[in-house]
Amino acid sequence: MIDVSAFNEALGIMFSSVGSWGWIVPGLIVGLVFSAIPGISITMAMAIVLPMSLYMDFFSAIVFLTSVYTGAGFGGSVPAILMNIPGSPSSFATTFDGYAMSQKGEHNEALGYALFASTLCGIAGYVLLLLVIEPLADIVLRIGPVEMFAVAIWGMMLLGSLGSTYISRGLLAAALGILLGTVGMNTAGFTRGTLGLPVLLDGIAPIPAMIGLLAASQLLSLASRDYIIEAEGSREVSLRKILKGCWGTLKYPGVLLRGSIIGIIIGAVPGVGSSIGNLIAYAETKRTAKDSATFGKGNPKGVIAAESAVASGEGGSMATMLALGIPGGGATAILIAAFMMHNIVPGPSFIETQKPMVYAIILNNIVQAIVLLAVGIGFIYVASNIMKVRTRYVLPAILVIATLGTFAVTGEAAGPITLFVFALLGYALNRYQYPVSAVVVGILLGRMLETEFLRSYQLSGGNPLYVLERPGAMAIFAVMFISLGMTAWGKRKQNRAEAAEALALRQIQEETRAAHTTPSKG
Amino acid sequence: MTHFTRRDVFKISAGGVAVASGMVAMPSILRAATYPSRPINVIVPFATGGYNDRLSRAFIPYLEQELGQPLVIVNKPGAGTQLGNSYALNQPADGYSILCTSAAPYIPLTVLLQNAPYKIEDFSMINLPSRDYTLAATSSGGPVKTFAEVIDKLKKDPTSLSIGVQPASADYANMVLAFQAAGIDASKLRIVTYDGGGPARNATAGAQVDVGFVGGEGFLPLKSKVRPLAIFAAEKVDWYPDAPLIGATLKTDFVEGSQRGWAVSTKLKNEQPEIFKIIVAAVEKASKNPKAIEALKLQELATTWYGPDASNKAYLDNAAKMAKYVDLLK
């Protein structure tokens, strides 16, 4: 639990280094702007500013970098909501309901929901981190391949909520995605499907592929529109509506809490990063919601669930980094490098000897989340104006930026080419009613599924009973099945109730028909 | 390797044209006299934040002092350094691209196992200050106390302990060599493969695998979470003195781990010897700069000056050993 004297010292560090506070706002803005560029992920945004931070003193550098981290965590949701392009995998689930809302003219509210969910859960993540940083770190190291495999399966369950008209087409799309995700060298050193191209040894770059698949369905179809939203009245940018969205977030504490817990736990697991937490949080929220049928059509709960998991995941990832010196994801790997460049090695000894500094860093992150509220509102106010620009200007610019963004991912034309190839595939899949999202989920999770499944197999020597030795994995599977079972049960009850209602309605109709003896249309 | 894409051909021919036109315009001595006249790229075939990236960023200010031009880091990660290495070789051999890489065992491995489109001799070392060794370790709370115990247990029952290792690496070769020397049937072992040193170390520290074979240097921040069982080095390693040497338990041949540092293309060394000399002298001076030594030491980065000859020898020795044991890696 929290160490009071260290906490007081931490407050001392915070207030004695007020100069470093000045880096919060620039850091947030840099994070917001960079991550709003399609293709520039949180990791890349931080990699870009890392060399800059070398010239600052230690605390300022960390404040600056973590501010970029905090800002970038939210920035990706802006293009996701306005244009259906997730800036990075972590804002993929935000597109589901966020873009649907903005197509209904509710982009102001959607961004408000996303921002508030992001800041609230960001704070929640760090507060929890302040309390349990050490025990959490020990648990995290114990999470093995079987547990990770369970998590990956859980992520795949999202497919169930991507309901397509044809189940078979959804399954084929998902299988294709998983296979595409396993291209390249696997964890046991076998190389498949690379066509002899060295760039494919590490697999298909997921960000260009994802942008290509989704952009084909959206951006290209914008060519026939004059504006991103067709209804003229809905294009307005309204501070009142943004604030309404912000405020509306508070109506869903359950969604926020569930998203935060999922986000923190998954964010803390080394090597998973934030790209899966948002999928699980979205799927879980949708499955347990009474109005699950409206998810994907602009339900604010979908936006809140996805964003809350992304934001709280930062706290979890930071915990692993500070306590163990292990990066939870790409972004924390950059932070570790920044620490080392200032001659500080995070890890168990750092947390023992420098507890006040650890607390100061966490506290500063909480401050950043609060500042993000103000900066974020300004940012989305400016960014939403893109809705008022005619597509003939927006579209060329966005496509060029996306192309260069994917170039930034790979550093050569392979990125833009991946974008284009997947754009074609995405177009064809859409044309024949295949859920493109299923392919994206497969690509994002395929590698993790294979890696963890394989390691579980290697570790158990092929004995499936090994899972009984892993209580953690059993717990995850149990929670998953219970949650599935309860939903099925709830659905059945709901269906029964609906059937009863329909029956009652029909009876009433029949009665009225009998009374009036007029032919009904049925 | 015959897989040339059109892009490669274009790049190579474009590079060739650039070199050719440069040569026509300026004799080599003159080019050396003006070198360096513009910023120099440092190609790091790893992502931002890895050892080589940190090494290059920490060392660059001191190297800039010697060369008098800014140095720009270009991270080109992917395919076990193959993408970055190919990229470096495709640049004109004019001294404006320097590699900061884990030369051994990555360059030999990409050549031996991935059919990389270059040869081991295409790279010339300037200095490889960082020398890493495979460390066999277990979680600090684990039941196993010594490497002899590991061997005993595995001899009785090869499935009794699980082993974490990165496939196709120096660590893997060392693991197989050690178990062969001990007479353990490697085909029955429970070997868990990790696609990088980091995940393998986490798995070791978290007791997900009983014994991990990974480069030792990366364990330093996690020192309190692991117990070193054996380090695959001939002499005591100064950055991990409490790690018992493998020779104390077992008589076995082994491969040295990563050798990281500075390299250029052999083409530059042969065609522009003057420029090569300038770079070598600059790296030597910077490596011996007391300020650089102090700064890098604080970041747990190496600055030892071995020089081009010794570094090249170490690199080629490693490559030869890798070639000898390449069948173990497949």
Place this chain on the structure above:
Amino acid sequence: MRIGRHSYAIDYGHLALITFIAALVFWYLLDARSVSLSVNNLLLVQPVAIFALAMYLFIVPQCFHKVEAREAAKPSSENDPFAVSLSTDRADVMRMAALGVSLGLMVFLLDVIGFDIAIFLFAAAAMAICGERRPLHLLFFSLAVTLVTIYGFRALISYPMHTTLL
């Protein structure tokens, strides 16, 4: 096409797409198997590939519609919240195709004619496709996009970009 008493309409586009996917999956499976038959290689890939091929066989009949049935079954985009309704209006399809082609051209020409020229040409083409006809607007906006993106990204990323003029 007639089979027995029914006449069938074949959705050639759909058939081509899934056959392409199935061929890709089949090739991938063969490629993986040619590398090694070890469980460490095929543990996930083989079952998933076989599953995908089974799905292919299951979907193939969907490409054949009985003519009467086809008319009765109207596409119901309402059911699927994630389906994107693509316009099938001829002019719109032409526009999207044109935009797709210009995107492809830009992507493949980036390294050949330089990022600057490729981006400038693409921006102008895309504007024209979206309905901009005024030459000055075409020129200046495309130029602005080119300058901002090239200089912006050059400042952001360390990779060298091959440009011809800038």
